[in-house]
Amino acid sequence: MNEQVVELSVAGELAAARDVYARAVRRATTALATEALSDRELIATLKLGGQHARLCDALLVAAIEQVHARNDAPRDERLTTRLGAKDAAELVRAATLCSGKAARTLMSAAKLTRRDRSMTTGELLPGRFxxxxxxxxxxxxxxxxxxxxxxxxxxxxxxxxxxxxxxxxxxxxxxxxxxxxxxxxxxxxxxxxxxxxxxxxxxxxxxxxxxxxxxxxxxxxxxxxxxxxxxxxxxxxxxxxxxxTEKRALARRGLTLGKPKDGLVPINGHLMPETASQLERLLSAIINPRSTKGDVNLDEEAAAAGSDEPAASSLSAADAATAEEAAEAELPPSPDERTSPQKRHDALAAILNLAAGAADAPTLGGAPPTLVVTISAEDFERQSGWAHLDGLDVRTSWHAAQRVACIGVIQRVIHVATGRIVGIHTTGRVFNAAQRRAIIARDRECVIPGCHTPAAWCEIHHVQDWALGGATHTDNGVLLCWFHHRTLGYNGWHIRMTDGLPQVRGPQWWDPHRRWHQVHTTLARAG
Known part of the structure; x- marks a missing residue:
């Protein structure tokens, strides 16, 4: 009888507190909906809400401690058996209407806070924490x-x-x-x-x-x-x-390329902390580059381009700054609408391209990695359609394959409808180191206005396509980041060379008159 009185008094007290709190919550939510609370009252409401939530956790953990205790018995005598629940987790979810994750959190806490009783005195002993x-x-x-x-x-x-x-x-x-x-x-x-x-x-x-x-x-x-x-x-x-911990991490490290699906290849794995840190730094260097102004030695650029005169002699630093400011005022930056994951993908692509072109890059069979593109003779003649890349059962567009070829050696395998190979063309149309240094000295960064990807992470694009007779020459190469290189032509941006200097024409929203503009990084040198 006494136990029943205590039981009812505890439940009754909690029910009464619930009703009072429910009325207070309704008044508060109404005030919040009408923006009737001051900043001070808003913060006080957040704090009090947190306190009540923590008190609810205290109540639930104490109750679940008893669930655990009453389940420490033969199966037929367990609380869950007597109430028809499969296990304690099901009982907690059903009673509290919480998610499985929330129930596991409460039950894990209850196991750690649970205190055993002394066998001699019956007193509760201290728990682990x-x-x-x-x-x-x-x-x-x-x-x-x-x-x-x-x-x-x-x-x-x-x-x-x-x-x-x-x-x-x-x-x-x-x-x-x-x-x-x-x-x-x-x-x-x-x-x-x-x-x-x-x-x-x-x-x-x-x-x-x-x-x-x-x-x-x-x-x-x-x-x-x-x-x-x-x-x-x-x-x-x-x-x-x-x-x-490090030994376990070494055993679990790995990287996996999944099967291509919908034109994409999923990637999954676990990186060691030092590897992830290095990758993060490299990605950040590309996604959030520091301004390149003042970081480039113009005399070294002039030497790389083959000039005997210091670059500064043709344009003073003050004049260069003024010219760049004027150019930037004329060329508004284009907004970067890529998502953060897309930016990281493009940055990773730039890193891989740079690594593949390094002098000490690993070789395959004693030769540098060569991209093999397989295409039908008909698509090759039309310069359209689909091409297949080696190493993956995935196809890419002809234009994407052409742009990939700008940054490395490409071997083109041409076949007819029956599968017979009718031609193998191997082209090493990569700009050499001297040409790259000269183009970097001229362009400094991606030539698309508003994109400040540093030159080190850029690719060199043939303005006139190599397949259409464009030369691998400094007068035909410009710096483009991975993203703008891949989207050039159908994203509204176009590039041409005039007197050895790049000019850009942007989409209509950028320049309603669709005029050609000289790139700001070269304008200062041409002034």
Whole structure:
């Protein structure tokens, strides 16, 4: 009878609180919908909403602890069996109407916060992370934050001493509550992980106070920051733990090219951190290039182009700057409408093209990598249709294959309808190093207005197609980034050469009169 009274009183109290809170939420949502709240009230609403959500987590985790406890029994006596649920996860989902992911989060937290009873006294014993568990029960942190903070320590639990674990738990709980590190170095925190470690000092340094007092009030750390601090603590307490992690990473590293589908080839894999970091830096260098103004030695450019006079003698620095500013004012930059993933794809393509053309690039059978394009005799004569690239069961347009040939050696295999090979043409129509240096000295970057992809990441395009008699000469080559090289002609941009200098004509939205404009990077030199 007493248990039933307690049961009803707890449920009744929660139901009454729910009704009060529901009315408050309805009033708040109405005020938010009508924008009736001030900035201060809006932030207060966000904070209070977070506090209530954390208190709900505390309630649910405590209840799920009991679910786990009542399932520690023979099958017929388990709570789930008696209620007709398949398992505890199904019971939690059905009772709370939450997702499977949310249920797993709550159940994982409940397993870590659950405390066993003493066999002799019947008292509850401390759990593995008593301080953080108390913060969860008090609604200071959410179940997800609790798991994020305990995961690094839990993964290294067999390699961390009990003393270090207690101290780490206290440090994390202190920062979660906004107290900072309430245990000083003299209390032993500085000894965590060994004599050489100084976690206590480092943790204290996070207090942004002049006095340096560890008990000074601090804003509570959010889930991400608390997890980062937990990883840092674990690194001190378990300095050798990184080696097994690296071994696992080495075993899992890999890169896979999938089967072509809808004209694209999927890519999947896992990169080692140093490889991913290097790739990220290279991608950033192309996607977000620094301005090239002032970074180029014009005398070296003049020498590369074959001139005996310093480039500066034909145009003063001030005049060059004025000319460039005037040119840029005349040529408005074109907006880059590519998505971020598309930009990264194009940057990766530029990196691969540059690597393939390097002097010490790997060879295939003793020869540089050669792109083999297979095309029918009919399509070759019409210069249209589809071509097949070697290495992948995928086709590409004739024009795309032609542009690919601008950056490397191409072997064209021509066949008739029966499959018989009727011609093999191998062309090495790549601009040589001296020509490339001269074109770089002239153009500096992609010649399309508004595109500042540096010259190092650009390809050299034959303005008059090589297949139509265009020469591999500096007067017929311009710098284009991978994207503009692939879309030239059908994206509204066109290029021509006049007296050895590139001119561009943009789409109508860029220049309603469709006039030819000299590229701004060469205008300064021609002035």
């Amino acid at each position: 008593p301080q953080l568990a108390a913060a969860l029960r008090d609604g200071v942190i959410s179940a997800a934050t609790f798991l994020a903070a305990t995961k690094p320590l839990n993964n290294a639990i067999t390699r961390i001493s009990a003393e270090d674990l207690v101290e780490a738990d206290a440090i994390l709980a202190g920062y979660a509550r906004g107290h900072g590190n309430t245990i000083t170095v003299d209390d032993g925190v500085g000894d965590i992980g060994g004599d050489d470690a100084s976690l206590g000092e480092d943790a204290d340094s996070l207090d942004d106070t002049d006095s340096g007092a560890s008990s000074a009030a601090l804003p509570p750390l959010d889930a991400d920051d608390l997890a980062a601090l937990a990883r840092r603590i674990t690194a001190y307490a378990d300095p050798d733990g990184a080696e097994p």
